[in-house]
Amino acid sequence: MKDSTRAVLGIIAVAVLLVAAALWLGRDAESGGRTVVRLRIWDQSFVTAYRASLDDFQRANPDVEVRITLVPWASYAQKLRLDVAGGIADDLFWTNLYEDYADSGHLMDIGATLGPEAARGWDPQAVTQFTRNGTLWAVPQFVDGGSAVYVNRDLLGQAGVDPGELAGLRWNPDPGQDTFRPVLRRLAAVSTWPYNAANDFQSIALPYLGSAGGQLQRDGRFAFDSPQGRDAYGYTVGLVADRLSPSAADTNTSGDFAKNAFLQGRMALFQSGTFNLATIARNAGFPWGLAMIPEGPAGRVSANNAIGVAGNAATAHPDAVRRVLAWLGSAAGNRYLGLDGNTIPAVVSEQQVYRDYWARRGVDVSPFFDVLRGRTISAGGGPGFPVALQAITPIFDEMYLGRIPVPEALTRAQRAADTAAEQR
Numbered sequence: 339m340k341d342s343t344r345a346v347l348g349i350i351a352v353a354v355l356l357v358a359a360a361l362w363l364g365r366d367a368e369s370g371g372r373t374v375v376r377l378r379i380w381d382q383s384f385v386t387a388y389r390a391s392l393d394d395f396q397r398a399n400p401d402v403e404v405r406i407t408l409v410p411w412a413s414y415a416q417k418l419r420l421d422v423a424g425g426i427a428d429d430l431f432w433t434n435l436y437e438d439y440a441d442s443g444h445l446m447d448i449g450a451t452l453g454p455e456a457a458r459g460w461d462p463q464a465v466t467q468f469t470r471n472g473t474l475w476a477v478p479q480f481v482d483g484g485s486a487v488y489v490n491r492d493l494l495g496q497a498g499v500d501p502g503e504l505a506g507l508r509w510n511p512d513p514g515q516d517t518f519r520p521v522l523r524r525l526a527a528v529s530t531w532p533y534n535a536a537n538d539f540q541s542i543a544l545p546y547l548g549s550a551g552g553q554l555q556r557d558g559r560f561a562f563d564s565p566q567g568r569d570a571y572g573y574t575v576g577l578v579a580d581r582l583s584p585s586a587a588d589t590n591t592s593g594d595f596a597k598n599a600f601l602q603g604r605m606a607l608f609q610s611g612t613f614n615l616a617t618i619a620r621n622a623g624f625p626w627g628l629a630m631i632p633e634g635p636a637g638r639v640s641a642n643n644a645i646g647v648a649g650n651a652a653t654a655h656p657d658a659v660r661r662v663l664a665w666l667g668s669a670a671g672n673r674y675l676g677l678d679g680n681t682i683p684a685v686v687s688e689q690q691v692y693r694d695y696w697a698r699r700g701v702d703v704s705p706f707f708d709v710l711r712g713r714t715i716s717a718g719g720g721p722g723f724p725v726a727l728q729a730i731t732p733i734f735d736e737m738y739l740g741r742i743p744v745p746e747a748l749t750r751a752q753r754a755a756d757t758a759a760e761q762r
Contacts, residue, residue, distance in 0.1 A: 372400070373658045377647070378407040378431035380414040383616075383680055391674035395665045402658045415724060422650075429653040430662060433476055434645050436468065437721050438762070440475045446649030448474040451660050456667060461684045463714065464644035476646030477667040478684035480675050483612045483706035484631075484640030484714075485545050491625040493606040496528040504607075504629040509546070511569045511635075518632045522582045522607075530604040532582050534596035535574035536589035537734045539727070540717065541610045544641040546570035548715030549634025555718050560726070563752040569635070571737070572744045579740055586738035612706050616680055619701065628705045640709045641717040644684060682706075722759030729758040 379388070385406055392404040407428050409417055415435075421427040422444050439445050448456065448468075457465050457474055464478035487504065494501055499521060509518040525532035536542055547554060552566030562571075577583045584605075588595045600608035601621050608614075609631060618626065631638055647666055653659045665671040673688040675681050679695035696703045730751045737747035 372403045373655050375402060375404045375430065375653075375655065375658050375662050376407050376428040377404055377662070378409055378418070378428040380409055380411040380432060382408060384675070387674045387678060387680060391666070391671050392662075394674075395662065395671060399661055399665075402661065404662055425652055427650050427652070429650050429655070429659050430647050430666075431650065432479070432645055433648045434467075434643060435719060435724050436475050436646070436648055437470055437719055437723065439648065440470050440473070441721055444651050445475045446651050446653075446656070446659070446663075448477055448649070448663070451649065451656075452477075452664055452667065456664070459669065459685050459687060460667065461642075461644065461686055461689075463642050463710075464646065464684050467644050467717075467719070468646050476648040477663050478644050478646045479666065479672065480681040480684050481642055481644045482540070483682050483703075484642055484709035485541050485609055485611055486705035486709065487629045487631055488600060488608040488610060488614070488618055489627045489629050490529070490600065490603065490606050491627060493525060493529050493603070497524045497606070499524055501627065501629065507632040509549070509573055509632045509634055511573055519577070519582070522577070525606040526582060529606040531584045531596075531599060532605070533577060533607045534589070534599075534605060534609055535577040535583035536586065536596060537731070537738045538589075538593075538596075540641060540643060542574060543571075543734075544715050544717060545609070545631055545639060546574055546634065548639030548641070548713070549631075549636050551634075551636035554716060555720070558720055560752045560755045563748040566636075567748050568745055571734075571748060575738055575740070575744055578738055586735065586740075590735045590738065612682060612703070615696070615701075615703070616678075619679075619696075619699065628702060630705045630709060637712055638709050639713050639715050641715050642710050643717045646684075720759065722762035725762050726755040726759040729754040 377388070385408065388406055392406075396403060418427060418431060422439060433439070436445065460478045461481050464481055465474065468474055468476040468478060489501060489504065491501065503521065507518045507521060508515065510516040513519075522532040534542070544554065547562060547567060547570045550566040550570040552564050552570060553561045555561055578586055584595060584599065596605060596608055597610065597614055597617070599605040601618065603624055631640065647663065649659050649663055667685070669685050669687050672683045672685040673691050676683040676688055676692035676695065679692060682689055682692045693703060733742065733747055733751040733754060736742045737744060742750070
């Protein structure tokens, strides 16, 4: 045989092997020939619950193996964007800001994949969050619930503040109607910082903006530069200026500063969400509890953000992905996320699992749910939303530092956000 003939045959053999590898993409010897589906998340604390759920799925689906990929939150968004663009993203991935991927055709249509009845048992606000132009683009996994106030009962006792007083507190830009700031002044006598007003989008900005009667967005554009926005941000910036909350020099550079201050017994009231509940329950060395957030001129208003699992439209094994999505959206598959009290399952029938877990530990989590019974505020979204938030953040950081007056900061931030979204 001529050398040239051998070379041609060698090339053909390599090509055949490459085709075979492509056909068997997602299968390997370690998995015993099973189809491998990869799920990408950003939080290590969810690995155990997901592993238990997916092990249960695999017992009923022995031809599929689901592997969890952990990408830390700090790099998650950027890496996902690059991987989706490069065609190497995982088959399934967590998302809360999904619109750019949906509009560019990178996500599976959940209604078409699982059927129109699949969403019937899911949290309605989560379904709304992941629906765009009439199409559902992710399977809701868990919801944050509303914001509440973590209370250091020892500090309240030292200040002579009855915990029952917290239920009736109102914030208001009119000092004559404001009952929240006077209580904070009493708490200032016994704590380094009575409260945690800061540039905190979900736990502070949205509840105050909503309870002032304002909106984050309207008709696809940002709308926080309004009289209501000036009331909301003016009030919280004023709390920082009056040293009733930590300096923005600390909170701008560390999202955990206020939580750590509360755990150290230096902060009396810490407004936050369910995502900090397990940490506080595990680490607080003092009696603590939960209270409703202060009521504003428009009532008590909070956001209820959700995290969902999106299906990669470019997956090499759509049938296996469909089966995994159906399991993760089922009551049996979703309930695992609430068994250890880590988060609130998005399947409504399983949310009692979360309540029961904390009730057994003497924690009444009803403030996280009760605040959502009335009006809520959207946490925003739409094409370019992540880059819009990036444009807002440094301006608001300067506002909380007292370097830019609130009205000017709101105008500049809203203009920057709209421009960034348009130019994404």
